[in-house]
Amino acid sequence: MVASGPASHDVNQIAAAEEQGAGAVVLKTACSDKYEHMRYWPRPRYKLLDWDKQIAGRSRHFTLYSYEQGYSGTLADYWAFVRACKENAKIPIIGSIFADVAEDWADLAVRVEQSGADAIELDISSPHRPGTLDFEHTFIAAIRAVRKAVKFPVIVKLAAGPDVLQQAVSAQECGADAVTLCNRIRGFDVDIESRRPILHGNFAGVGGPWAKYYTFRHVAEAAQHVKIPISATGGVMTGEDVIKYILLGATTVQILSVIMVNGWESVSKISEEIESYCKRHNVRSLDDIRGEALKHMTPPDNIVRWSGEPKTGPRNVLKTPPGRRT
Amino acid sequence: MTVRRGKYPGLDPLPPPFAERYPPVAIVEEDSCIACDRCPPVCFFDAIVMEGRPRHKYKRTAVILEENCTGCGLCFEACPVDAIKWIPDKAGLPGPPKLSDSVEDTDL
Numbered sequence: 442m443v444a445s446g447p448a449s450h451d452v453n454q455i456a457a458a459e460e461q462g463a464g465a466v467v468l469k470t471a472c473s474d475k476y477e478h479m480r481y482w483p484r485p486r487y488k489l490l491d492w493d494k495q496i497a498g499r500s501r502h503f504t505l506y507s508y509e510q511g512y513s514g515t516l517a518d519y520w521a522f523v524r525a526c527k528e529n530a531k532i533p534i535i536g537s538i539f540a541d542v543a544e545d546w547a548d549l550a551v552r553v554e555q556s557g558a559d560a561i562e563l564d565i566s567s568p569h570r571p572g573t574l575d576f577e578h579t580f581i582a583a584i585r586a587v588r589k590a591v592k593f594p595v596i597v598k599l600a601a602g603p604d605v606l607q608q609a610v611s612a613q614e615c616g617a618d619a620v621t622l623c624n625r626i627r628g629f630d631v632d633i634e635s636r637r638p639i640l641h642g643n644f645a646g647v648g649g650p651w652a653k654y655y656t657f658r659h660v661a662e663a664a665q666h667v668k669i670p671i672s673a674t675g676g677v678m679t680g681e682d683v684i685k686y687i688l689l690g691a692t693t694v695q696i697l698s699v700i701m702v703n704g705w706e707s708v709s710k711i712s713e714e715i716e717s718y719c720k721r722h723n724v725r726s727l728d729d730i731r732g733e734a735l736k737h738m739t740p741p742d743n744i745v746r747w748s749g750e751p752k753t754g755p756r757n758v759l760k761t762p763p764g765r766r767t
Numbered sequence: 768m769t770v771r772r773g774k775y776p777g778l779d780p781l782p783p784p785f786a787e788r789y790p791p792v793a794i795v796e797e798d799s800c801i802a803c804d805r806c807p808p809v810c811f812f813d814a815i816v817m818e819g820r821p822r823h824k825y826k827r828t829a830v831i832l833e834e835n836c837t838g839c840g841l842c843f844e845a846c847p848v849d850a851i852k853w854i855p856d857k858a859g860l861p862g863p864p865k866l867s868d869s870v871e872d873t874d875l
Contacts, residue, residue: 447811447837447839448811482837482838484837484838484839484840484853485793485838485839485840485843485853486838486839486840487839487840487841488840488843488844489841489844492844494844494845496805496808496809496845497808640840701811701841704808704811
């Protein structure tokens with residue numbers, strides 16, 4: 442799946458995603474009229490940090506530091522956009538919205554449903570969102586209101602952090618049909634030469650290949666505690682990363698920054714890598730291996746620690762018994 | 768397989784005219800461009816192409832296509848000679864911090 446962002450802002454991009462074999466597209470997030478200013482983007486809004494400077498699809502290391510904003514058109518444009526995407530594409534189209542009060546959330550969701558989208562993602566965790574709307578009050582009410590207002594699947598996109606498991610459980614209780622783990626986190630960077638924050642001068646979303654490690658953990662944790670499907674996203678660079686998410690119990694995997702840095706070809710490349718893995722390991726369907734790694738997780742109490750006797754960990758295996766050594 | 772890389776091609780009919788709201792802010796200083804071909808593949812919006820200039824030492828130069836440029840800033844990092852510059856946009860927003868206006872201007 443292509444995640445919500447600059448790769449799903451235009452109808453023609455949906456065609457590109459489809460051509461590359463993407464399974465679904467989450468459209469760029471539309472903001473309610475109250476956040477009209479978020480339809481204007483600062484320029485420049487991206488900076489590649491720690492980049493290995495590899496081009497033409499070979500980049501493996503980077504941090505995408507960005508202050509991306511919402512869909513740039515009006516809400517009326519967004520409905521037309523959803524409709525046009527739906528008409529031109531065979532793959533599922535998932536709308537994405539952001540608002541503050543529950544009525545606005547429900548209102549936007551209803552319009553997205555009427556425009557023909559297959560599902561909706563509630564972007565309650567964008568690293569670029571203004572202010573501090575709290576999960577407990579604003580978003581719980583929002584998820585409930587949206588769930589009540591629409592009939593199609595409601596996906597909740599959560600940000601990484603200590604609360605993510607609790608939030609996923611709450612989202613499930615509020616009637617969400619799936620959760621997306623995890624949005625990029627809010628970061629910050631300073632230029633030491635000019636002694637100023639870089640880019641627009643405030644916090645920005647950071648993501649990159651390194652983001653997968655904490656997302657693996659969040660997905661693994663959530664997969665054991667919630668029943669609804671998990672759409673994993675964060676730091677996917679190769680098909681192997683996708684396989685890892687599947688092994689940890691994710692139902693779908695969303696990618697975006699790899700597309701932005703390595704181009705649309707990444708989508709087909711990643712699916713080829715998944716296919717080759719499946720052939721190598723005789724996996725007929727990803728359902729067969731979904732969540733398999735979770736079964737082999739060692740509970741903290743069972744982790745073998747040093748206790749005086751010769752260790753049996755892989756690095757400490759004695760080649761010959763101590764008595765026979767000369 | 769030919770692949771159209773991501774961009775907002777013409778942005779017609781949707782979303783509304785982008786160039787009007789967001790005039791391009793990246794510009795190539797053609798004298799500095801060394802025709803290394805790094806920026807065209809980096810641009811996610813297909814807004815940079817290489818054009819010929821037979822009389823110059825480097826036979827080609829990068830050119831920004833205004834209708835595709837969203838001013839995102841990805842290309843700055845790709846340019847090894849800093850030939851891609853940022854021009855302040857019409858909204859009058861300040862640009863990113865520059866070395867030249869750094870230490871002297873601050874109260875530190």
